Amino acid sequence: MRDFLRRVLNTEFLPMSEVRRIKVSLVMIFLLVMTAVTIPFSIFLDYKAQTKIIVIALLLVFFLVMVFSIRWNKSMLAMHLTIIYSVALTMFYTLGSATLYAYLFFYITLVIIIFYQEIFAYLVYGGLVLLFGIFYTIIHQDGLVLTNDIPGSAYIYIAFLIIFYFVFFIQIFLNEKFYTDLNYEWVQMNHVVDKYQDHILFYMDIIRKEMKDSAFYEDLDFQKAADELSAFIYEQFNQSGKDIINVLDLYLYIHERGIEKILENEEFSISTKKIANRLSKYLLDQRTEMFSMIINFHTKFRQTSPYKENRYLYDIESITAETDEQIIAIALIYLYLSNEIIGLNEWEEMNKVLTSEELDNLFLSPEMESFMSSNHLGFFKDNYELFKEHLSKKKK
Amino acid sequence: MANKKPFIFSQIETYRKQLEIKHLQTNNRFVVGIVLFMMISYLVYMLVSGYAFIETIPLMVGFLVVLILNIANRAYGKEHNEFYQLNQYITTVGLFSLSIAIIFLFQSPAMVIGLFLAYTVSAFYQDLKVLLLSNIILLFTVIMIIVHYPQFLGLESAALDSRIGISFFFVAFMIILSLSSYLIIKQKSFFFNQISSSKESEFRNLDLIIDLKERIGETKESDDLYFESLSNFLAAFCKKIKSENIFEEKVEILKLLNKDISFEEILTKYPEYTAEDLSRMEDLLISKHHKLRKAAMKISYMKGLVVEKREIFSETQFKSFNHQSDSMEIKIIAFVLFYTALKKGFALLPGLDEKSIFEALNDSDFYYYMDPRIVKIYHDNSEVFDAIVKDAFKKKVKK
Numbered sequence: 001m002r003d004f005l006r007r008v009l010n011t012e013f014l015p016m017s018e019v020r021r022i023k024v025s026l027v028m029i030f031l032l033v034m035t036a037v038t039i040p041f042s043i044f045l046d047y048k049a050q051t052k053i054i055v056i057a058l059l060l061v062f063f064l065v066m067v068f069s070i071r072w073n074k075s076m077l078a079m080h081l082t083i084i085y086s087v088a089l090t091m092f093y094t095l096g097s098a099t100l101y102a103y104l105f106f107y108i109t110l111v112i113i114i115f116y117q118e119i120f121a122y123l124v125y126g127g128l129v130l131l132f133g134i135f136y137t138i139i140h141q142d143g144l145v146l147t148n149d150i151p152g153s154a155y156i157y158i159a160f161l162i163i164f165y166f167v168f169f170i171q172i173f174l175n176e177k178f179y180t181d182l183n184y185e186w187v188q189m190n191h192v193v194d195k196y197q198d199h200i201l202f203y204m205d206i207i208r209k210e211m212k213d214s215a216f217y218e219d220l221d222f223q224k225a226a227d228e229l230s231a232f233i234y235e236q237f238n239q240s241g242k243d244i245i246n247v248l249d250l251y252l253y254i255h256e257r258g259i260e261k262i263l264e265n266e267e268f269s270i271s272t273k274k275i276a277n278r279l280s281k282y283l284l285d286q287r288t289e290m291f292s293m294i295i296n297f298h299t300k301f302r303q304t305s306p307y308k309e310n311r312y313l314y315d316i317e318s319i320t321a322e323t324d325e326q327i328i329a330i331a332l333i334y335l336y337l338s339n340e341i342i343g344l345n346e347w348e349e350m351n352k353v354l355t356s357e358e359l360d361n362l363f364l365s366p367e368m369e370s371f372m373s374s375n376h377l378g379f380f381k382d383n384y385e386l387f388k389e390h391l392s393k394k395k396k
Numbered sequence: 397m398a399n400k401k402p403f404i405f406s407q408i409e410t411y412r413k414q415l416e417i418k419h420l421q422t423n424n425r426f427v428v429g430i431v432l433f434m435m436i437s438y439l440v441y442m443l444v445s446g447y448a449f450i451e452t453i454p455l456m457v458g459f460l461v462v463l464i465l466n467i468a469n470r471a472y473g474k475e476h477n478e479f480y481q482l483n484q485y486i487t488t489v490g491l492f493s494l495s496i497a498i499i500f501l502f503q504s505p506a507m508v509i510g511l512f513l514a515y516t517v518s519a520f521y522q523d524l525k526v527l528l529l530s531n532i533i534l535l536f537t538v539i540m541i542i543v544h545y546p547q548f549l550g551l552e553s554a555a556l557d558s559r560i561g562i563s564f565f566f567v568a569f570m571i572i573l574s575l576s577s578y579l580i581i582k583q584k585s586f587f588f589n590q591i592s593s594s595k596e597s598e599f600r601n602l603d604l605i606i607d608l609k610e611r612i613g614e615t616k617e618s619d620d621l622y623f624e625s626l627s628n629f630l631a632a633f634c635k636k637i638k639s640e641n642i643f644e645e646k647v648e649i650l651k652l653l654n655k656d657i658s659f660e661e662i663l664t665k666y667p668e669y670t671a672e673d674l675s676r677m678e679d680l681l682i683s684k685h686h687k688l689r690k691a692a693m694k695i696s697y698m699k700g701l702v703v704e705k706r707e708i709f710s711e712t713q714f715k716s717f718n719h720q721s722d723s724m725e726i727k728i729i730a731f732v733l734f735y736t737a738l739k740k741g742f743a744l745l746p747g748l749d750e751k752s753i754f755e756a757l758n759d760s761d762f763y764y765y766m767d768p769r770i771v772k773i774y775h776d777n778s779e780v781f782d783a784i785v786k787d788a789f790k791k792k793v794k795k
Contacts, residue, residue, distance in 0.1 A: 010764050011579055011582040011583070011586070012583070012585035013761070014586070015713075015716075018720055019582075019583060019586075030568075030575075100549065100550070101565060104562075104566075105565075107569055108568055111576065112572060114576055115572060115579075117583075145506075146505065146550045150445070150503075150504045150506070150507075151445040152441070152445060154506075156504075156506040157509065160510065163434075163437075164512060167430060168516060170430075171426075171519070178422075179583065180708060182587035182588075183708045184708055185591055186591050186594060187707050187710075187713055188703050189598065190713050192598060192698060192701065193594055193597050193598055195701075196604075196605055197601060199608075203605070203608035203609065203611070203612055203743075207743035207744070208742075208743055210612075216733075216740070219740075221788050221789045221790070225736045225785045225788035225789065226732050226733055228788065229732040229736065229781060229784055230729055232780065233774075234725070236777075237769075244725050244728060247729055251733075275723075275726070278719075278722055278726050279729070282730045284737065289715045290734065293717070296601075297404070297738065298742070299597070299603075299604060300404055300600075302745075304603065307407045310687070311595075312596075312598070316691075319688060322676075324642060324643055325646065325680055327633070327643070328630070328643060329680055331626055331629050332682045333688065333695065336622075336682050336692035337692060337695065339621070339622075340617065340692075342693075342696035342699075362695070362696075362699055367699065370698070371691060383633060383636070386633055386636065390628045390632055391626075391629050
């Protein structure tokens with residue numbers, strides 16, 4: 001329970017799939033409380049005793065299915081089940097009563113659907129609840145409207161429900177768009193950083209070989225330290241340290257044989273292959289999650305230039321607002337791209353200068369639009385000959 | 397939220413705030429639109445229901461005050477960002493005040509639902525303090541109505557259980573919507589954290605690549621060649637447009653900056669420039685770790701970069717040592733390898749001392765990317781960890 005609460009409080013450090021699991025669990029707790037609290041209330045509903053017992057029994061069975069689906073990691077299915085459950089609960093209470101309580105149930109159900117922030121679920125299930133709510137208000141307006149109520153109060157109930165639905169529709173739609181855009185930017189950033197780290201690994205390997213240093217996984221001192229630390233931590237969980245050493249041995253073996261060969265080898269059990277597959281994201285001889293986290297952590301301790309407002313902006317307009325300086329910047333970027341070793345070979349290694357054609361393609365590619373405005377690219381096209389003549393790679 | 401651990405890269409705090417404000421401005425536009433819509437709806441209802449126009453004026457003024465304060469705060473927010481924050485609170489309080497006024501004016505259960513709308517609109521701000529404020533106002537208003545004005549809900553002759561029932565529904569609504577807003581805020585923070593951390597990582601990774609290239613002797617073309625070609629190009633361009641060479645002076649300054657000549661010395665020679673100009677022009681250098689070189693490097697890495705649709709929202713993008721799918725053994729091994737590698741170090745990244753690792757792992761947001769049980773063991777036994785590694789590396793690592 002403590003772990004669950006900690007996860008809820010730290011959801012900003014969890015991936016989306018885990019957040020969805022948390023959401024489903026929270027809704028299930030909420031529905032359980034709602035059902036438990038409102039079951040006594042069902043005594044007053046206009047149903048036969050038989051119907052009440054059958055519905056409550058069905059709801060309980062449904063709840064159990066939800067519990068199992070979350071245990072089996074089917075959080076998407078569990079999400080739909082919780083929504084259907086809450087809709088069913090609403091129908092049960094509203095069809096058996098005509099009071100303000102019942103009307104408020106529509107809001108509760110809409111809020112449960114809103115909780116998931118899934119646009120299609122909201123459109124479909126939320127739309128159904130809205131239609132049912134409107135229908136209910138029209139049919140049961142006598143139970144909702146007071147004797148000396150204000151003019152058109154039944155329509156106000158309907159109007160509020162519709163506005164509520166559409167305000168949240170706008171919110172979910174905006175959030176979905178916003179998160180998709182953020183996610184796209186994040187994935188793009190990750191790809192670029194991965195590319196940087198591919199080269200960092202490549203350069204580090206050159207330096208390591210130059211220094212005649214052994215790789216981590218071949219370094220016996222490194223292995224000894226990892227062995228002892230793993231056993232030490234594992235023992236704190238009251239487990240035998242020997243068990244974890246087997247996993248560590250497998251980890252080191254993956255470096256020797258390669259993950260593909262281990263996965264292809266029929267002599268290994270499925271569970272070993274599963275463990276190997278999970279360990280593969282922590283390999284040290286490739287640009288893995290482990291390598292990436294080590295580099296990112298380590299760079300904290302390197303000197304860096306003081307913060308400037310344009311620290312993370314690389315487009316020319318953010319570097320300088322002066323037109324003459326922007327022209328200088330375009331010329332220097334062209335010079336850099338035409339003179340430096342930035343061309344990739346077939347193994348994705350940067351080991352050649354770009355050809356004139358590759359450079360033109362790069363300069364006129366869509367990626368360039370993140371760095372240069374249409375005016376800048378227009379300047380390049382208008383003065384293409386000058387760029388070629390003065391800024392292309394000089395043959396030595 | 398004050399006890400949240402600080403970011404491992406302190407630089408990202410400002411950028412994160414910028415992202416927050418940008419998002420807040422977008423959401424505020426929708427809030428204004430909805431308030432405007434509510435104001436028009438109210439006016440239409442009053443006129444259609446046969447109320448005298450004069451009766452509509454007090455609340456119309458209320459709506460206009462909320463809108464004017466919102467616009468004013470936004471205008472001031474351009475100068476001082478605190479006004480954007482203030483705007484959220486004022487608009488939230490304003491919306492609830494209007495809803496309460498409507499309840500007292502009409503004294504109908506139908507109008508009590510207006511509180512839900514006020515709550516919904518303020519939820520647009522996706523801010524924890526606004527959320528808390530909305531909850532407090534909603535809770536107190538509902539208690540006030542049920543205890544002192546039950547007739548507004550048609551409960552004047554109702555039994556205690558009916559009053560408790562209505563309270564329960566309001567509280568249930570509030571709890572689930574608060575949780576929903578809370579998780580939305582957290583999700584937003586997740587992306588803001590990840591994007592800003594990636595930006596800082598990019599900045600630092602580019603620095604590292606520059607240093608590694610230099611270390612292995614993969615040097616850049618000489619700066620003299622750059623300046624010579626640049627001068628020729630600019631002279632030819634000026635000739636083409638039949639103008640005098642307006643770039644000459646700036647290129648000369650760039651050359652001086654490239655030679656690390658102090659700002660004072662340059663400003664003595666070129667008094668018409670300011671230190672701010674020079675600081676900006678430093679970014680135009682294509683050498684060392686300067687901005688333009690990083691921009692050019694980034695362009696070269698962006699070449700052919702494609703983001704597949706299936707990669708968006710994919711969990712594989714999330715880097716952590718606390719994946720739910722990993723067993724405890726795997727999590728321990730990941731942590732141990734990470735720790736040992738940090739101690740040993742890499743080329744140009746020397747092994748880190750125990751104090752640096754301890755502080756960064758326990759007192760930064762990096763803490764959240766590891767299993768808390770493992771970090772706790774490390775926290776309580778860091779000296780043992782240090783001794784084990786030192787012993788294995790025969791004291792080659794830093795103290």
